[in-house]
Amino acid sequence: xxxxxxxxxxxxxxxxxxxxxxxxxxxxxxxxxxxxxxxxxxxxxxxxxxxxxxxxxxxxxxxxxxxxxxxxxxxxxxxxxxxxxxxxxxxxxxxxxxxxxxxxxxxxxxxxxxxxxxxxxxxxxxxxxxxxxxxxxxxxxxxxxxxxxxxxxxxxxxxxxxxxxxxxxxxxxxxxxxxxxxxxxxxxxxxxxxxxxxxxxxxxxxxxxxxxxxxxxxxxxxxxx
Amino acid sequence: xxxxxxxxxxxxxxxxxxxxxxxxxxxxxxxxxxxxxxxxxxxxxxxxxxxxxxxxxxxxxxxxxxxxxxxxxxxxxxxxxxxxxxxxxxxxxxxxxxxxxxxxxxxxxxxxxxxxxxxxxxxxxxxxxxxxxxxxxxxxxxxxxxxxxxxxxxxxxxxxxxxxxxxxxxxxxxxxxxxxxxxxxxxxxxxxxxxxxxxxxxxxxxxxxxxxxxxxxxxxxxxxxxxxxxxxxxxxxxxxxxxxxxxxxxxxxxxxxxxxxxxxxxxxxxxxxxxxxxxxxxxxxxxxxxxxxxxxxxxxxxxxxxxxxxxxxxxxxxxxxxxxxxxxxxxxxxxxxxxxxxxxxxxxxxxxxxxxxxxxxxxxxxxxxxxxxxxxxxxxxxxxxxxxxxxxxxxxxxxxxxxxxxxxxxxxxxxxxxxxxxxxxxxxxxxxxxxxxxxxxxxxxxxxxxxxx
Numbered sequence: 001x002x003x004x005x006x007x008x009x010x011x012x013x014x015x016x017x018x019x020x021x022x023x024x025x026x027x028x029x030x031x032x033x034x035x036x037x038x039x040x041x042x043x044x045x046x047x048x049x050x051x052x053x054x055x056x057x058x059x060x061x062x063x064x065x066x067x068x069x070x071x072x073x074x075x076x077x078x079x080x081x082x083x084x085x086x087x088x089x090x091x092x093x094x095x096x097x098x099x100x101x102x103x104x105x106x107x108x109x110x111x112x113x114x115x116x117x118x119x120x121x122x123x124x125x126x127x128x129x130x131x132x133x134x135x136x137x138x139x140x141x142x143x144x145x146x147x148x149x150x151x152x153x154x155x156x157x158x159x160x161x162x163x164x165x166x167x168x169x170x171x172x173x174x175x176x177x178x179x180x181x182x183x184x185x186x187x188x189x190x191x192x193x194x195x196x197x198x199x200x201x202x203x204x205x206x207x208x209x210x211x212x213x214x215x216x217x218x219x220x221x222x223x224x225x
Numbered sequence: 226x227x228x229x230x231x232x233x234x235x236x237x238x239x240x241x242x243x244x245x246x247x248x249x250x251x252x253x254x255x256x257x258x259x260x261x262x263x264x265x266x267x268x269x270x271x272x273x274x275x276x277x278x279x280x281x282x283x284x285x286x287x288x289x290x291x292x293x294x295x296x297x298x299x300x301x302x303x304x305x306x307x308x309x310x311x312x313x314x315x316x317x318x319x320x321x322x323x324x325x326x327x328x329x330x331x332x333x334x335x336x337x338x339x340x341x342x343x344x345x346x347x348x349x350x351x352x353x354x355x356x357x358x359x360x361x362x363x364x365x366x367x368x369x370x371x372x373x374x375x376x377x378x379x380x381x382x383x384x385x386x387x388x389x390x391x392x393x394x395x396x397x398x399x400x401x402x403x404x405x406x407x408x409x410x411x412x413x414x415x416x417x418x419x420x421x422x423x424x425x426x427x428x429x430x431x432x433x434x435x436x437x438x439x440x441x442x443x444x445x446x447x448x449x450x451x452x453x454x455x456x457x458x459x460x461x462x463x464x465x466x467x468x469x470x471x472x473x474x475x476x477x478x479x480x481x482x483x484x485x486x487x488x489x490x491x492x493x494x495x496x497x498x499x500x501x502x503x504x505x506x507x508x509x510x511x512x513x514x515x516x517x518x519x520x521x522x523x524x525x526x527x528x529x530x531x532x533x534x535x536x537x538x539x540x541x542x543x544x545x546x547x548x549x550x551x552x553x554x555x556x557x558x559x560x561x562x563x564x565x566x567x568x569x570x571x572x573x574x575x576x577x578x579x580x581x582x583x584x585x586x587x588x589x590x591x592x593x594x595x596x597x598x599x600x601x602x603x604x605x606x607x608x609x610x611x612x613x614x615x616x617x618x619x620x621x622x623x624x625x626x627x628x629x630x631x632x633x634x635x636x637x638x639x640x641x642x643x644x645x646x647x648x649x650x651x652x653x654x655x656x657x658x659x660x661x662x663x664x665x666x667x668x669x670x671x672x673x674x675x676x677x678x
Contacts, residue, residue, distance in 0.1 A: 031550065031551075031552035032551055032552065033549040033550050033551045062552070064550055073501070078550075079550040080550060081548075081550065093552075093553055094550070094551070094552055095548040095549060095550060095551050096548065096549055096551035097546050097547070097548050097549075098546055098547050098548075098549065099537070099546070100531070100534075100537065100538055100539055100540040100544075100546065101537050101538040103527065103540065103544075103546060103547070104527060104528070104531050104538045104540065105538070107523070107524045107527050107528075108524070110520065110524070111520070111521070111524050114393075114517060114520075115393050116389075116393065117392075117393055117502060118389045118392045118393055118498070118499045118502050118503075119389055119393075119495070119498070119499075120494060120495055120498040138525075138528060141525075141528040141529070141531075142528075144532070144533060145528065145531045145532060145533055145538050146533065146538070147533065148532075148533030149533075161536065164536075165536070165537070165538065176549070200547075201516075201520055203547035203549075204523065204545075204547065207523065207545065208516075208519050208520070208523055211519055211522060211523065214526075215522070215526055217543070218526060218530060218541070218543060218544060219526075
């Protein structure tokens with residue numbers, strides 16, 4: 001896979017001024033799993049301009065793959081393990097698993113992205129999430145999952161607990177570049193969903209490919225347990 | 226009652242539905258329709274509350290005495306002369322009228338361009354002096370036309386927002402799986418976007434023309450202020466003041482138009498964005514719709530597999546969780562810096578010091594000689610002891626001191642001999658408690674005899 005495509009590529013691009021300036025930030029954020037899109041313009045353009053060089057850099061020095069992905073007309077970059085090697089996955093210090101809470105809330109945000117498909121910026125406030133929980137087609141599932149109860153209304157404490165689940169997930173997603181948070185810790189939640197949220201769908205590409213089988217397995221095991 | 230549609234959006238403006246919100250609306254409508262008078266009684270209120278409970282399927286009727294607390298002062302007040310009667314405050318009426326206007330914004334049906342042209346135009350010969358300019362476009366007089374335009378833009382924003390919601394709704398509606406019918410639905414809503422975009426473009430053109438005309442008028446005031454033919458000082462000052470006032474009016478309107486420009490720009494961008502999305506959708510309709518559908522199914526499956534777990538959300542064990550690259554990146558900073566390292570170490574070549582060398586050389590040679598003498602004496606005495614000769618230490622020391630002239634040498638030899646005698650089992654050291662003092666030296670020792678057994 002290597003050597004062939006990376007002929008004549010070396011590390012001299014690291015000496016370019018625009019790379020030197022952002023290197024630490026770029027390298028650390030990518031290695032921490034962040035998805036970089038145009039909202040972080042300096043880093044984004046430093047990657048875009050030397051895309052092949054960076055690919056070579058991460059492949060040779062870290063054995064991980066720099067991927068340029070495109071969703072909804074916007075490009076974003078992130079690092080991923082090589083499919084065949086899985087070398088990185090054997091070492092626990094090199095990856096992080098999405099928690100169950102993050103997985104569910106991430107899928108919910110992906111759904112909300114589509115609900116705002118025609119809007120230029122996909123801004124979401126806590127009030128809108130509350131509205132989803134109480135009024136959407138999925139309200140029963142949301143209530144069951146977030147409150148463990150199917151009442152018509154919930155008290156302040158229950159809402160505070162639900163909001164804190166969202167807040168902590170949104171903070172993690174902000175670090176991943178899937179959303180950008182516009183509210184501070186003590187303010188009511190407000191954030192923008194980025195196209196990079198679609199990475200979550202990519203992570204489940206295999207399951208989506210053969211959804212019927214996957215669904216059968218999940219359902220049958222669910223019934224057994 | 227017709228208020229349901231109002232509550233759908235603007236419920237934040239009123240007290241919550243059953244705690245007085247519906248009541249205020251109903252009172253407003255009944256007064257407007259002359260079903261009750263301006264001043265109404267507690268009984269009329271109770272009747273309305275019963276009707277509300279009936280209409281909305283509330284199990285129990287809210288007690289007027291329980292909900293009246295929060296409503297008083299801002300929404301409802303007592304009649305000053307007949308305290309058993311109540312009336313709706315102007316504030317309550319204004320709030321409700323605001324909601325009605327938001328819902329049925331009259332500008333929705335009018336082109337924005339027309340609003341612009343009605344409010345912001347200058348006919349030839351219309352403005353001849355500063356009073357006419359002030360009366361038409363002064364800060365206070367232009368307030369009305371300004372709010373007509375901003376209200377119009379707000380109505381436009383609302384309308385587009387509803388259109389987006391409809392577009393998004395079509396996109397997620399699973400019943401409309403057939404691409405052709407989906408596109409048809411999109412097209413209907415999109416017609417509105419196209420019309421609006423054209424209207425905005427026309428409005429901006431008309432606005433630009435107006436600003437140019439206004440600039441000409443300000444220029445006229447300027448020309449008049451700097452007219453060299455005017456000699457009267459008071460007249461000069463007056464004309465200058467007129468020009469400055471005209472300039473301020475122009476500035477005020479420019480600022481207003483700048484904010485309008487920003488709003489229009491946002492709306493245009495939204496329209497453009499929606500239009501791009503539609504083009505894109507048409508291009509890859511089936512693929513995207515398929516992906517969307519699969520994601521939706523997947524999401525529902527995930528929701529079915531999830532459960533409440535206190536501070537967390539739980540997922541069934543067999544639901545796969547995914548991993549992301551997360552390298553621990555650490556930067557280590559040294560705690561202390563050795564700033565002194567920048568000073569260079571200099572080598573200073575030493576000069577030869579022959580006097581010092583001579584003294585040291587003599588000292589070393591003397592020491593070597595001493596060692597040699599001590600060794601020679603020690604070996605000689607050891608040899609004698611092995612051959613059966615008895616040695617008296619005090620005598621040995623006397624002999625050595627005499628021969629070498631240094632008692633310290635004698636002491637070293639004696640020490641060597643004692644140490645040799647102690648380590649050799651065949652040699653005996655006999656010490657008797659008799660103090661012997663060496664002649665001519667302040668040195669005493671026990672009488673010590675070393676002999677071969």
